[in-house]
Amino acid sequence: MPKLIKNGEIVDNTFVWQQDVDASASDTTIVPMQKWLDNQDSIGNVAGIWIDAGEGVEPLAGLDLSQFEVIGINFPSFMDGRGFSYARLLRERLNYTGEIRALGGFMADQQGYLIRCGFNSFEFAEDVNLDIALTLNKPFNVAYQGDVADPRPIFLRRG
Amino acid sequence: MLDLTHLRIYITTVQSFMYQYDAIDQQLVEERVAQFRDQTRRYLNNELKEEEFLPLRLQNGLYIQRYAPMLRIAIPYGMVSSKQLRLLADITRRYDRGYGHFSTRQNLQLNWPKLEDVPDILEELATVEMHAVQTSGNCIRNTTTDQYSGVIADEVADPRPYCELIRQWSTFHPEFAFLPRKFKIAVCATESADRAAVQVHDIGLQLKKNDAGEVGFKVLVGGGLGRTPMIAETISDFIPRTDLLTYLDAIIRVYNQHGRRDNKYKARIKILVKALGIDEFRKRVDAEWEHLRGTESTVPMSEFDRLASFFTEPAYEALEDQPSVLAEKLADSNAFARWYERNTFDHKKSGYRIVTLSLKKPGQAPGDATADQMEKAANLADQYSFGELRVSHEQNLVLADVRQEQLIELWEAAKENGFATPTLGLLTDMICCPGGDYCGLANAKSIPIADQIQETFDNLDYLYDIGEVDLNISGCMNACGHHHVGNIGILGVDKKGAEFYQVSLGGASGHDASIGKILGPSFAQEEVGGVIQKVINVYVDNRTEEERFIDTFRRIGIKPFKEAAYAKAN
Numbered sequence: 049m050p051k052l053i054k055n056g057e058i059v060d061n062t063f064v065w066q067q068d069v070d071a072s073a074s075d076t077t078i079v080p081m082q083k084w085l086d087n088q089d090s091i092g093n094v095a096g097i098w099i100d101a102g103e104g105v106e107p108l109a110g111l112d113l114s115q116f117e118v119i120g121i122n123f124p125s126f127m128d129g130r131g132f133s134y135a136r137l138l139r140e141r142l143n144y145t146g147e148i149r150a151l152g153g154f155m156a157d158q159q160g161y162l163i164r165c166g167f168n169s170f171e172f173a174e175d176v177n178l179d180i181a182l183t184l185n186k187p188f189n190v191a192y193q194g195d196v197a198d199p200r201p202i203f204l205r206r207g
Numbered sequence: 208m209l210d211l212t213h214l215r216i217y218i219t220t221v222q223s224f225m226y227q228y229d230a231i232d233q234q235l236v237e238e239r240v241a242q243f244r245d246q247t248r249r250y251l252n253n254e255l256k257e258e259e260f261l262p263l264r265l266q267n268g269l270y271i272q273r274y275a276p277m278l279r280i281a282i283p284y285g286m287v288s289s290k291q292l293r294l295l296a297d298i299t300r301r302y303d304r305g306y307g308h309f310s311t312r313q314n315l316q317l318n319w320p321k322l323e324d325v326p327d328i329l330e331e332l333a334t335v336e337m338h339a340v341q342t343s344g345n346c347i348r349n350t351t352t353d354q355y356s357g358v359i360a361d362e363v364a365d366p367r368p369y370c371e372l373i374r375q376w377s378t379f380h381p382e383f384a385f386l387p388r389k390f391k392i393a394v395c396a397t398e399s400a401d402r403a404a405v406q407v408h409d410i411g412l413q414l415k416k417n418d419a420g421e422v423g424f425k426v427l428v429g430g431g432l433g434r435t436p437m438i439a440e441t442i443s444d445f446i447p448r449t450d451l452l453t454y455l456d457a458i459i460r461v462y463n464q465h466g467r468r469d470n471k472y473k474a475r476i477k478i479l480v481k482a483l484g485i486d487e488f489r490k491r492v493d494a495e496w497e498h499l500r501g502t503e504s505t506v507p508m509s510e511f512d513r514l515a516s517f518f519t520e521p522a523y524e525a526l527e528d529q530p531s532v533l534a535e536k537l538a539d540s541n542a543f544a545r546w547y548e549r550n551t552f553d554h555k556k557s558g559y560r561i562v563t564l565s566l567k568k569p570g571q572a573p574g575d576a577t578a579d580q581m582e583k584a585a586n587l588a589d590q591y592s593f594g595e596l597r598v599s600h601e602q603n604l605v606l607a608d609v610r611q612e613q614l615i616e617l618w619e620a621a622k623e624n625g626f627a628t629p630t631l632g633l634l635t636d637m638i639c640c641p642g643g644d645y646c647g648l649a650n651a652k653s654i655p656i657a658d659q660i661q662e663t664f665d666n667l668d669y670l671y672d673i674g675e676v677d678l679n680i681s682g683c684m685n686a687c688g689h690h691h692v693g694n695i696g697i698l699g700v701d702k703k704g705a706e707f708y709q710v711s712l713g714g715a716s717g718h719d720a721s722i723g724k725i726l727g728p729s730f731a732q733e734e735v736g737g738v739i740q741k742v743i744n745v746y747v748d749n750r751t752e753e754e755r756f757i758d759t760f761r762r763i764g765i766k767p768f769k770e771a772a773y774a775k776a777n
Binding site (some may be wrong): 101104126127128129130132133134136141155157158160161162164165180187188189190191192193194195199200201202203204206 | 229231234235238239241242246254255259262263345375376378379380381382383384385386452460463464468498502503504506507509510513
């Protein structure tokens with residue numbers, strides 16, 4: 049079974065990231081957000097949805113997100129930082145508490161920032177060594193800004 | 208008798224009037240060094256691909272340039288201590304070729320470091336509370352401000368505590384490290400002049416007080432140079448200082464999500480602001496801010512007090528303005544009087560003066576300083592200005608707190624070390640990028656053009672007669688030399704493989720900012736000095752007594768300049 053990093057551990061990836069809109073959905077698939085929105089009455093149970101860069105999280109406002117075990121956010125490339133804002137908005141504005149999974153072209157060296165924005169799982173490309181990637185997930189032990197884990201900026205935390 | 212000079216040097220080395228790291232700040236830069244050392248190691252071991260290492264090294268100020276890497280070291284809002292400057296000098300000697308280039312954004316660039324040495328350089332920088340964090344890449348860059356901050360009479364408040372607040376907020380901001388494009392913030396605290404060029408930054412902050420006397424900012428957004436130069440628009444007339452960070456978060460969150468990413472030349476925030484229109488952009492920012500305002504990132508007064516406590520006044524003495532020794536020298540020495548008039552500036556305390564050490568010596572690339580000069584400047588700072596210096600947007604060094612009675616000996620020392628070129632604000636006080644001699648992006652060389660202009664206008668009497676003119680040179684349309692906002696702008700262009708130069712007139716970067724108009728077809732390198740001469744002649748022939756170059760240009764328009772520049776010889 050393919051692996052991924054979740055909550056700081058290498059674990060089996062039990063879900064399938066479904067990129068093809070026409071593929072059939074099941075309770076182990078992560079389906080495109082728009083597909084789910086268009087077919088939510090008929091699609092049945094899914095593991096979760098994924099948001100593509102450019103879609104934003106606004107379409108999810110007002111929905112019960114607790115029905116999703118996972119919400120994926122796709123990075124078309126590691127230079128495309130829109131997903132950082134999406135994750136924060138999911139956590140801080142839409143109060144989503146389930147798994148937020150990084151998908152696509154993000155980099156292991158971005159994990160520190162991704163985690164601070166609310167991601168807790170990382171589905172890397174196949175050629176990435178997960179043991180090495182795991183060592184890169186916390187480059188800094190202090191931070192100036194508040195984040196998803198601790199909203200207090202440094203000026204509320206300095207002794 | 209007790210030697211008071213030495214006593215003062217001792218005091219300045221133990222006291223500081225700029226921000227000091229605490230354990231948290233220090234830990235962060237040290238962890239950054241370790242992170243970058245590992246990234247560099249993995250890259251050199253082929254564990255990181257070229258394209259993956261690229262954004263990582265850029266976020267640490269490291270470009271791969273035409274001949275070697277270029278490392279841009281951050282000098283936050285231009286403040287540097289003598290101790291830091293000495294280490295910088297030493298680093299240029301040991302890791303580079305013994306000189307560095309001060310940039311328009313108050314940073315220092317090294318042109319010849321070895322990639323594998325960069326982690327060691329950063330480790331040394333961390334020992335004096337310095338770094339190269341976010342000096343390039345698509346992230347929030349070094350925040351810049353007025354080089355006269357804290358020592359001029361007419362500022363609303365000292366902008367440096369706010370710059371430090373922004374520095375900390377922007378450093379390793381988890382959400383905004385991969386923006387559509389680079390992002391630059393500048394802060395100005397005076398109404399009388401804008402030495403920080405806030406109208407041509409992604410965000411410009413004008414420090415002000417509202418009618419109730421509360422401190423806050425007028426916020427400008429969407430200014431910038433590059434291929435599509437634009438003057439910023441006002442997004443808010445007043446944001447209270449406590450709300451500054453949440454408001455900045457709101458602006459950049461809108462930009463991060465909606466700025467264009469399909470074309471790097473259309474990716475700056477100015478393009479988004481222009482496309483949406485300022486009203487729609489403001490609406491979106493306000494909608495975002497609704498959620499952020501009042502959250503934990505609201506800055507408490509205690510934090511402003513803490514930050515302000517670092518930028519205290521040194522122990523100024525009660526001194527009289529224009530001591531007799533100064534008045535006599537001004538009357539006796541025309542050369543000294545010129546230097547005093549051009550290169551020194553009014554200080555808020557009587558008996559003191561702000562002194563600019565010019566880095567515009569003819570024959571030296573504008574903004575360049577040798578290791579010896581850096582050390583000498585550090586010594587002068589210890590001796591005459593409480594051990595601190597500032598880097599200016601115009602690429603000079605500033606001693607902010609000089610006793611007027613010591614100006615004569617400082618002038619002598621400045622002359623000895625190539626710092627006394629008395630041309631601040633004049634035609635030859637050029638802003639100039641490193642250009643094609645160093646930079647891989649450049650279409651053309653810029654330093655030989657600066658040399659040519661220095662040679663064409665080498666007569667000081669004539670330069671003084673011409674008066675204040677900003678002349679800015681960029682080697683390509685990325686506009687690092689800010690040519691768009693030079694009263695005279697020179698842009699290097701590639702014309703079928705040959706280096707040509709386009710001239711524009713009428714730009715300005717202050718509170719009356721404007722983008723220059725292109726004069727006409729570009730010129731060959733050897734023609735540029737002559738063309739600038741013709742442009743100046745038109746000004747001299749047409750000016751009224753009190754008009755600066757920019758005033759005459761605005762009154763008579765570009766046509767007479769165009770006719771003169773392109774007139775066929777009879």
